[in-house]
């Protein structure tokens with residue numbers, strides 16, 4: 001059972017005079033078993049929120065708290081956060097030349113579990129998850145994300161989530177760049193983790209498309225660095241029909257007032 | 258990240274030759290002729306030398322060491338090299354010292370020796386600097402590896418060249434060597450030169466790639482500390498032939514290798530891969546020169562190096578020339594340097610001279626920098642601690658090139674050496690992982 005609590009989180013990028021506040025007081029609580037969708041326009045700070053929770057060095061936390069089961073996440077190094085049970089499926093996964101997928105996955109699993117997984121079962125697990133995600137086994141021998149198509153990168157992110165079994169998974173636009181079939185396959189992967197229980201999902205997206213496959217319990221509208229409205233799945237429907245225009249206008253007025 | 262592009266490099270060295278030897282010398286210097294057809298001088302090669310046509314002048318070549326004069330260290334070709342440390346080689350004293358050879362010759366391969374007067378030796382591409390000319394002179398003939406035409410070797414040809422250190426008197430005379438690898442038409446062969454031990458060694462290597470042949474030359478420099486190694490490598494790539502060279506420089510005090518490629522006919526392909534890893538005070542210099550003088554050939558250069566420790570020093574010069582006749586050329590060169598600590602210095606100078614518009618493509622890139630933070634973040638975000646992530650990234654940086662060798666046992670051995678140098682990446686089973 002995990003609880004991720006974000007309280008009044010303020011984050012900026014850049015240094016000195018160039019510093020720019022991106023997150024302006026985010027409040028959010030995600031419990032295992034729950035799925036939260038975060039929807040918001042381009043540039044509203046969704047990835048900034050995801051990266052800040054994961055500990056990317058580019059972002060400076062200027063206020064607020066993030067805790068996982070009461071532990072201060074902001075005090076932890078990037079790898080400690082992952083070992084504490086946080087996982088970020090990135091919007092733009094990074095290529096790592098010369099590091100094979102199989103070596104990478106096994107090193108990560110070893111780090112997360114605290115011991116090397118038993119070779120026999122591990123190989124079987126990797127194989128069957130890859131099959132379910134309809135990834136060619138040849139990917140195991142390729143270099144991490146190198147030359148992967150956009151969709152292949154996203155499948156690889158979900159493969160990692162499946163194998164590392166996080167307590168809280170943040171999926172940053174995992175749906176973008178996926179065709180209909182890939183969207184279904186990737187969503188089924190996420191749903192397998194949800195059905196096994198114990199995972200809380202923070203699903204960042206622009207579009208309601210993925211929410212047809214992954215039903216959220218809560219929907220948060222994210223505009224200009226904060227959550228401006230919260231509701232159930234019906235809120236997604238409203239956004240689908242009306243877009244963000246009303247929120248964006250409102251928040252800009254507030255910002256300039 | 259820096260991207261340094263110096264043009265006019267070849268011009269400068271030719272100007273230098275002109276200064277040293279007076280009028281007219283530069284005009285004699287054509288590209289090295291091929292042994293197969295000594296009249297096959299590239300079109301345009303003689304017409305430009307010395308005349309101010311705007312084309313880069315020819316690179317000076319000669320078998321006579323004195324034609325180059327004694328380098329001072331200010332010359333373009335020597336300006337990066339620590340002259341004091343390479344002096345024993347440049348002094349050029351003849352010797353009959355040898356390195357110990359250990360050979361593995363598969364069926365279809367013959368190892369012989371020819372003397373200096375042999376037409377094979379006379380027809381080799383000429384030396385491009387004084388050291389190479391001294392080497393040609395002092396090696397007095399050549400060791401020849403012949404691969405019969407159409408042979409398909411069942412395993413690599415391996416020549417282990419081990420330095421034996423000083424003689425009983427504590428002296429370490431220079432070992433001179435000249436190797437010719439002659440691969441017949443349509444043969445397929447991999448040749449591994451495996452340098453180890455302690456020596457002062459200067460070795461010329463020429464690979465003659467027959468028409469339609471596929472040849473991989475691997476040169477491993479795993480010298481002991483204190484070793485000094487200089488050498489000129491030439492490849493003459495036949496019509497529709499494929500040549501791949503993988504240079505791996507890890508050991509020694511000073512290694513300076515010059516690799517030249519020329520094409521004897523259209524349709525040839527050359528891939529030049531290299532990795533180097535320089536620790537405290539090691540000087541590793543790789544100079545490449547790809548001369549596209551015939552149509553429809555390709556070249557691809559990928560050199561990657563890492564440096565750690567005070568005084569670690571690497572130099573990479575990548576010259577590619579596309580002559581007017583070389584229509585349909587496709588070339589790309591990339592050099593990447595990973596500077597792991599302060600006090601290390603990497604020089605990287607790509608240089609592309611294009612003299613015809615009718616090419617498929619030509620490009621180069623050079624980047625020298627620290628760790629890629631995004632790569633480290635990605636790995637750490639999967640629970641991998643920063644130290645392990647760093648080792649994985651550097652290991653991957655090298656593996657990216659080493660995996661082109663295509664000889665598993667050798668690849669494993671080299672990666673093990675690199676792992677050890679990185680401070681031993683622990684095996685996965687024994688990797689200590691903190692549990693948060």
Ligand SMILES: Nc1ncnc2c1ncn2[C@@H]1O[C@H](COP(=O)(O)OP(=O)(O)OP(=O)(O)O)[C@@H](O)[C@H]1O
Nearest residue numbers: 013014020022040041042043044045046047048049
């Ligand atoms: N290094 C930086 N310097 C200045 N501004 C930055 C920097 N990095 C991000 N930003 C800005 O922060 C804002 C939020 O970016 P972020 O990537 O979090 O948005 P997003 O909601 O994920 O957008 P998208 O939907 O396009 O993925 C953007 O306006 C972006 O331009």
Ligand SMILES: [Mg+2]
Nearest residue numbers: 046047091173
């Ligand atoms: Mg984003």
